[in-house]
Amino acid sequence: xxxxxxxxxxxxxxxxxxxxxxxxxxxxxxxxxxxxxxxxxxxxxxxxxxxxxxxxxxxxxxxxxxxxxxxxxxxxxxxxxxxxxxxxxxxxxxxxxxxxxxxxxxxxxxxxxxxxxxxxxxxxxxxxxxxxxxxxxxxxxxxxxxxxxxxxxxxxxxxxxxxxxxxxxxxxxxxxxxxxxxxxxxxxxxxxxxxxxxxxxxxxxxxxxxxxxxxxxxxxxxxxxxxxxxxxxxxxxxxxxxxxxxxxxxxxxxxxxxxxxxxxxxxxxxx
Numbered sequence: 564x565x566x567x568x569x570x571x572x573x574x575x576x577x578x579x580x581x582x583x584x585x586x587x588x589x590x591x592x593x594x595x596x597x598x599x600x601x602x603x604x605x606x607x608x609x610x611x612x613x614x615x616x617x618x619x620x621x622x623x624x625x626x627x628x629x630x631x632x633x634x635x636x637x638x639x640x641x642x643x644x645x646x647x648x649x650x651x652x653x654x655x656x657x658x659x660x661x662x663x664x665x666x667x668x669x670x671x672x673x674x675x676x677x678x679x680x681x682x683x684x685x686x687x688x689x690x691x692x693x694x695x696x697x698x699x700x701x702x703x704x705x706x707x708x709x710x711x712x713x714x715x716x717x718x719x720x721x722x723x724x725x726x727x728x729x730x731x732x733x734x735x736x737x738x739x740x741x742x743x744x745x746x747x748x749x750x751x752x753x754x755x756x757x758x759x760x761x762x763x764x765x766x767x768x769x770x771x772x773x774x775x776x777x778x779x780x781x782x783x784x785x786x787x788x789x790x791x792x793x794x795x796x797x798x799x800x801x802x803x804x805x806x807x808x809x810x811x812x813x814x815x816x817x818x819x820x821x822x823x824x825x826x827x828x829x830x831x832x833x834x
Contacts, residue, residue: 594632623736663774729782741811745774786818800832
């Protein structure tokens with residue numbers, strides 16, 4: 564694509580860099596790449612070897628932009644299917660997970676799954692049972708109470724049941740301090756060997772969250788970091804170099820087979 568550039572390296576410990584002009588260009592690139600990765604998984608190249616793709620979604624500006632672009636691509640593929648077949652996702656054979664979730668009521672507009680519904684799932688033919696959501700607190704419950712721990716344990720069971728061999732793709736947004744999912748610098752959750760952790764007193768509101776761990780991220784064949792904006796350029800540099808995961812959690816986000824850093828011009832740490 565004009566205005567975009569990819570640096571390719573090899574091996575699970577290295578990071579490919581995809582450079583885009585802006586967040587819209589980044590979303591288009593990542594969405595097109597995701598369609599091809601999912602289609603490959605559905606032709607027998609996925610982690611489960613069963614023709615299903617297992618993907619983990621992220622919220623945030625860039626993450627939701629990618630989901631919107633996936634909906635656009637799906638509509639285009641459907642419209643052209645008879646006259647000019649193109650690579651398309653069979654949503655009936657996709658299991659969708661979320662990297663983290665705000666532990667707020669199910670209808671709260673801040674929930675990642677609700678944002679994903681509005682951006683993508685309201686527009687594509689994905690069976691509701693394929694979308695694996697975190698539990699929400701019951702009315703009147705203390706969000707910081709035992710229900711938060713139960714939500715984490717329940718989601719760990721969901722992951723073990725539906726993605727026992729890991730994920731094909733884990734999309735990650737990133738904060739300017741380098742947080743990914745709800746894993747923030749210098750926090751105990753960063754070194755957990757569990758699949759899912761409850762997060763209390765999160766430095767970014769709301770304070771209660773549920774999150775996949777870096778250990779779980781590392782069980783994805785492909786990990787893609789979606790990073791846009793000047794404020795994130797320093798953190799993107801640490802994510803690229805892989806140093807200091809305690810101070811910069813994104814530096815510890817690595818896929819089993821590949822890791823890709825998608826950056827717009829403002830966030831590009833090599834410019």
